[in-house]
Amino acid sequence: MKKIIVIVIFCLFSFFTNAQIFTGVGANLLFPHKSSAQRDFGGGINMYGGYCVKEKLDIGLDIHYSRFVAIVDNYSLYGLKAFAEYRFFNKSVQPFIGVGGGFFEERWKMLLDLPDYTQNGFGFSPVVGLLFNNDLMEGLKVKAELSYTYVFADTPISHYGFNVGLRYYF
Numbered sequence: 001m002k003k004i005i006v007i008v009i010f011c012l013f014s015f016f017t018n019a020q021i022f023t024g025v026g027a028n029l030l031f032p033h034k035s036s037a038q039r040d041f042g043g044g045i046n047m048y049g050g051y052c053v054k055e056k057l058d059i060g061l062d063i064h065y066s067r068f069v070a071i072v073d074n075y076s077l078y079g080l081k082a083f084a085e086y087r088f089f090n091k092s093v094q095p096f097i098g099v100g101g102g103f104f105e106e107r108w109k110m111l112l113d114l115p116d117y118t119q120n121g122f123g124f125s126p127v128v129g130l131l132f133n134n135d136l137m138e139g140l141k142v143k144a145e146l147s148y149t150y151v152f153a154d155t156p157i158s159h160y161g162f163n164v165g166l167r168y169y170f
Helices: 001-017
Strands: 020-032 041-052 057-070 073-087 093-108 117-133 140-152 157-169
Touching: 001 057, 001 117, 041 073, 041 157, 057 093, 073 117, 093 140, 117 157
Parallel strands: none
Antiparallel strands: 020 041, 020 157, 041 057, 057 073, 073 093, 093 117, 117 140, 140 157
16 A cells, blocks of 8 residues: 555656646735625735646645624634636736635624634635736746635625735746
């Protein structure tokens, strides 16, 4: 069994060494569509990384944290999702479409020292965006995207988002 695991890991490693690794960070501006609490706009950060499997196809993992202005205290949304993005051209500006799905947690502080309210669920997030080359550094790109996130939970959560960040291909 150990030999099979070692062979599978070796095969996966050799497959992904042909792919280009990337990482990135971004800042989000979010506008709610539906939620379990009255909330206004929000903002957050995200970090991600992944592989460029083929010339125009990226896959990866994204971790994000967002805070919202809301009627309740400390309203936040955490997420961990897998994503795939397809880029259309290999030019200085590359439009892309993508989809992601994963685990989300909604949380806020209750009144009168009661335990925090939390709600977990699976969500999906389609995106459209642009990657821009820059002259500062080879492999560094500026990313701008529009997204919609919907979380399947006891009380569904959804919002629109605008994300701007940096992506670096190694």
